[in-house]
Amino acid sequence: MNRDALSSRRSAATVSPPRDTVARRGSVYLSRHPRLRLTVMLSAPLTWLVLVYIVALVLLLVTAFWSVDSFTGEITQSWTFDNIVKVVTGSLYQNVTLRTIGVALAVTAIDISLALPIAFFMAKVASPRVQRMLVIAVLMPLWASYLVKVYAWRSVLSGEGVLQWFLNPFGIEGPGYGLTAVIMTLSYLWLPYVILPIYAGLERVPDSLLEASSDLGAKPWGSIRNVILPLIWPAIIAGSIFSFSLSLGDYITVNIVGGANQMLGNLVFANVGAANNLPLASAIALIPIVIIFGYLALVRRTGALNNL
C-alpha cells in the first residue's frame, strides 16, 4: 500500500478541523484561563445565593436591633439592644429554647437509631431488586403532604385513635398530645431524610473492605464498630443536620399534636403575626441561627457537609 492511499484513508477517518467562530475562540480562551472559567461558573449561583439569601438574612437580623411602635405596628429604626436582651435573659425564651433543643436532639437520636438498621439492610443485605423496592418504599411517603401526615398522626394519637386502641388490651395510657407526641411525629416526618444520606454513605463502603475485615478475624459487630461506623460517620452527621434543623424551627407540628406546648418556631411565628413585631421575631430567630451555625461549625470537621 503506498503512502498516498494510507494518508488519504487516514484523512478520511479524521474529523474536520473546528470552525473558527466566536464561540470557539471564547472556549479556547476560557480553557487557557482557569480563573476566569471559575469566575464565570461561580458568578450566577453565587450572585443568586448571596443576593437572595444572605442579604435577606442579614437584613432580617438587622431588624432585631430595631423596635416597633406598638400602636401603629410600624418599625422604628432606633437602634436598641432591648430585644436581644429580652430574648437572652427572659425565662420564657430560655425555657422554650431548652425545650426545643431537647426535642430536636431526641428526634435526631431516634431517627438515627431507626435509620441505621434499615439503611444497612438496604445497602448491604438486600438483593438489588429488593433494594430498589426499598428505596422507592422509603421515598414514597415524602410525597404525601407534610400537613396530611401530621393530621394523620393527630388522629393516631388521639384518645380514641389507633394507638390507644392498640394499647388498650395492655391497659397502658397513650401519650396523647404533648411533647412526646411532637417527638414521635417529628421523628416520623424526617426519617426518610435521615435514611437517604446514611444509605448513600453505606453504599459507598466497598464490600471488599468488609470482607477484608472479616478475613482478619473480626466478628460482624467488630466490623461494624471499627470499619463501617467510622466510614459512615459523616453520612450520619449529615442526616442529623436535617432532622435537627427541621425540628428546631418547626411550629406546625407542635400546633397540631403538641397540645398546649410551644417551641421556638411558635414564638417566632406569633411575633411575626402579632402586632407585626418583626424586631422581636428576628431576635428570637437569632437563637436557632446561632445554634445551627454552632452545630454546622462542629460538624464541618467530620466532613459531613460533603455528604448531604
Next chain:
Amino acid sequence: MKLSTFSRGTLGTITGIILAVIYLPLLVVLVNSFSTSQSLTWPPPGFTFEWWIRAFQNQGAVDAVFTSVQIAFISTGIALVLGTLISLALQRFEFFGRDAISLLIILPIALPGIITGIALNNFFRTIMGVPLSIWTIVIAHATFCIVTVFNNVIARLRRMGTNLEDASADLGAGLWTTFRLVTFPQLRSALFAGGLLAFALSFDEIIVTTFTAGSGITTLPIFILENMFRPNQAPIVAVIAVVLVVVSILPIYVAERVAGGDKSDRR
C-alpha cells in the same frame, strides 16, 4: 462480612417493622379518605366514595395542583442549572472560600424554614418593594433546592474523575461540546435524582411558601392548609394525599432505575 442468617433475618424484620410504622399513618389517611366523618376522627364511622368524587371535581384542588407543579418545575430547573454550575466549580477547582461556599449552599435548608420565610418576605416586600407573586415563590424554592442538586452532582463528579473530559479536550472539543457530549450524559442520572428530590421538596413546601406567596396564589400545600380549617373539605385533602403518593411511584421508580443503572459497584 458474612452475616449469620439470624442477623440478616433480624435486620429484615426490623426493616419490615419500620416500614410498617412508616406506612401506618398513610393507611390512616387512606381510610380517612373513605370515611364518612368530616373531621378525620377514628375509627371511621362509615364508608363513602363521596370525597373521591368531590376531590376530582374540585376546581380549587385541581388549580392548586397545577400551580404547585408549575412552581416546582421552574424552581427545579433553576436549581439544576445553578447546582450544576456550582458543583463543577467546587469540585474541579481549589480556591480560598470553597468551604464557605459549601456552607452557603446548605444554609437555606439548614436554617429553619420560618427564618428563611420571614427573611425573604421582609426582603421582597419591605426592602425591594416588590409585590409577592408566583415568582417570589419560585425564587425562594429554587434557593433551597440548589443543595439537593448540588449533593447528587458533586458526588457523581467525584466518582467520575476528569479523564474522559481531558480526552475530549485532547481530541479538540471545545468547553461546551465537552460538557454537552461527555460530562452531561454522565451526570444525567445524578441530575435526575437531584431534580426529583428538589421537585418533591418544592411541591410539598408550606412554611416558606406561606411567607412568599402573593395573594391569590394557591399552591397545593396552601390549599391543604386552608381546607384543613373547613370540616367539609378535610376528607378531600386526604384524597389528594393518597393520589399524590400513588402518582409518585412512577417518577421514583424511573429515577431509581436510571440512577441504579450506574450505581457504584459494591465490590
Next chain:
Amino acid sequence: MMTRKTAGKSIGLSLLAMATVAVLAACGTASSGGGGTAALTELGENEGQVNILAWPGYVEDGTNFPEYDWVTPFEEATGCMVNAKTYGTSDEAVTLMKTGDYDVVAASGDATLRLIAAGDVAPVNTELIPNYANIYDFLKMKAWNSVDGVSYGVPHGYGANLLMYNTEVFPEAPTSWDVVFDASSPYKGKVTAYDSPIYIADAAVYLMAHSPELGIENPYALDETQLAAAVELLKTQRVNVGEYWSDYLKAISSIETGDTVVGTTWQVIMNYLAEGTTAAAVLPEEGATGWSDTWMVASAAKNVNCAYAWLDWIASPEANGAATEFFGEAPSNPGACDFRADCDAFNAGDTEFAGKLWYWTTPIAECVDGRTDVTCTDYSQWTQAWTEIKG
C-alpha cells in the same frame, strides 16, 4: 488556579457589597400602609375587579360547594370579578393588609383597631351603601368598628364564644366559666381555650363577675394590675389545658374524640359535630366574649368602587343570610332571616343575648372604657403576656 489574593479580593468585594446594601436598607426601609384616609364621597364606575381578604367561608363562589355561592351573582350584577384570599388568624389578616394588595377585608374586632391605627383601612361612607341602613343598630358604630363617630365598615354578623361541654361528663349543663378556670379542675388535660391573646378578655370577663374589687369595667380595657390578675388566672388554667385551638377543625376533632370535654367554642363548631357526639354549648351567667366581623375598605384600595359594591352586596338580605348561615353565625341584616331557617339557633336579633356579649375589640393604650387616669395595656402587651402564659 485561583490565587489566594484574587479569591480573597472577590470575597472581600462581595462582603463590601453586602454591607453597602445593608446600610442603604437601614437608612431607607420602606414603610407600609398609608394611602388615603378619607372616605369616598361619591361612587364612580366599577373597576372590573375586587380583591377581598376574609376568613375561610366568607367569600364562597361555588368551587367548594356548588350550593354555596354568593360571589357569582355579585360578579354578574356588578361586573366586578372577585379575587379572594383567606387568612387563618386575625394577626395574619393585619400583616396581609400591610401589603396593600387588597381592597376589602373582613376583620374581626381584635384586628380592626390595629388596621385603623396603622392607616391600612379608610373610613366608610355608609351613605353610599343602601343596605347599611337595615343592619341591626346594636352592631353599628361600636368601639371596634368606629372611631370618634366615624364608621369604618359594615357589620357582617355576630357570634359568641360559648362554653362547650361534654354531656356525658356534665350531666347537668354548667352555668359558669368556673369549670374552665378552676385551679383544681377534675378535667385536667381536657380543657380547651381559644389560642389568641384576645382570650385574655375572657379571663377578664370572669374576673369582672368574681373579683369585682379589681374594678374591671370593660374586659378590653385592662390596666397593668388588672392584666396581671388575668394573666395569673390564665397561668393557673394553663395547667389544666390539653390544647388550645385556633382552627376549628382541630376543635371539632378533639370534641368528637373526647380529648376535650370543656372549653371555649363557636356555634359553627357545634353545628359541624358528627351525629351522636355528646356535646352541647351554653352561654354562662358571667356572659362571654363574642365577635362581630366588619367589612372594611383598604386605604390603598385600587378598586374602591367595586369595594363599595361588595360591601353593599354582602349586607343585602340574601347574601348576608347565605354567608352567615354557611359560617354559622347570626346575620347582621334582619331581612336575612327570610333566607335561612336557623336564625333562632343563633339568637339572631336577640338583643338580650347580644347584650351579654363583649365583642372582640383591639385593646389599646387609650382605655376603651373611657378611663383617662390610667394607661391601659395594648395588644402587643397582651401578645407578650399570652406567650408567657403558654410557656
